[in-house]
Amino acid sequence: MSEKKTSRYAPDLMAGQVALVTGSGSGMGRATALEMASCGARLALFARREEPLEETAEMIRAAGGEAFVVPGDTRDEDSIETAMGRIKEHYGQLDVLVNNAGGQYIAAARDITNKGFEAVIRNNLIGSWQMTRAAADHFMYENGGSVVFVTAISGRTALTGFTHTVAARAGVTGMMKTLAAEWGEYGIRLNCVAPGTIKTEALGRYPIPPERWKQLNRSVLNRMGMAEDIAGTIIFLASDLGNFITGEDIYVDGGETLHMGHDARDMINPDMFDKRERGDGKDE
């Protein structure tokens, strides 16, 4: 028997709860699933590829937790229905949904075709809607629950090369707020977490070397975000700690969106505050 992993939160914070995390085979989804399990939640793990999900499940079980793999695609209604049915059969309940799955490609707006735009909207907006609607239909209208969406910092700032996903994420935030207003009466809370640049497997899929990511990093905390930084905030919102929070949008970006109107380092002297260079901060 392995030793139970120590949680940053109380080990019984989510005891008795079942949580479904999409995109939990890697990155922020995996970190969230692992930490929720260490808080006592029983996990349902959802993504397209089964193998990474099984790895996450093994990590949870090795730490003494409970996890169940339900492969599926957030864009495919049938696979969502199958997943909900299997969760009902296996756990009999669903209290928390984390809509974390997503992804896009980088392209200048003038190179994005209508088909490409629609594909990214389907992956990042419609997928989250379909998951949320199914969770409400099958479980949450009756028993209440909590839904957390992972979006992006684009609510506060432009992201050139990402027009399609910026539109999708803005759609998610608007949808979340409206659902929060409509579904409060069912005891369903909905919130967003907007990550800055987070060091996950996904960044490796861009043609940018790790050292370059450090230079590109604009967090005033002088380090890149880690998946655990996002997981902690998702759990805060999803669990009873966030019991009176709904319709909120929390930025977890290390100050990346502070937007200094003027930076005295650029205007006067790059060393006037300290001698560190951008991106040499503690990174992990």
Ligand SMILES: CCCCCCC/C=C/C(=O)SCCNC(=O)CCNC(=O)[C@H](O)C(C)(C)COP(=O)(O)OP(=O)(O)OC[C@H]1O[C@@H](n2cnc3c(N)ncnc32)[C@H](O)[C@@H]1OP(=O)(O)O
């Ligand atoms: C929120 C942004 C913050 C950015 C901060 C920086 C940090 C980044 C964080 C991340 O988001 S990490 C994610 C990294 N990316 C990935 O993991 C890849 C994700 N991409 C996909 O999963 C798919 O490409 C898709 C977006 C879901 C589309 O897949 P789908 O199967 O639905 O469509 P396709 O048939 O593949 O393509 C349809 C259409 O879309 C256009 N297209 C797709 N891929 C590309 C590409 N790489 N480059 C240019 N265009 C693309 C294209 O028009 C396709 O049509 P056809 O040309 O094939 O007819």
Ligand SMILES: NC(=O)C1=CN([C@@H]2O[C@H](COP(=O)(O)OP(=O)(O)OC[C@H]3O[C@@H](n4cnc5c(N)ncnc54)[C@H](OP(=O)(O)O)[C@@H]3O)[C@@H](O)[C@H]2O)C=CC1
């Ligand atoms: N890393 C970053 O800096 C930022 C990331 N984000 C967003 O945060 C979320 C998590 O990112 P991160 O952990 O970095 O990324 P990852 O790519 O590591 O994780 C995303 C996961 O989503 C799953 N997924 C993608 N599309 C679907 C789908 N249609 N149905 C089911 N599962 C799907 C993928 O698994 P599989 O392929 O097996 O389906 C993958 O494991 C994503 O939405 C991302 O776009 C936002 C801002 C910044």
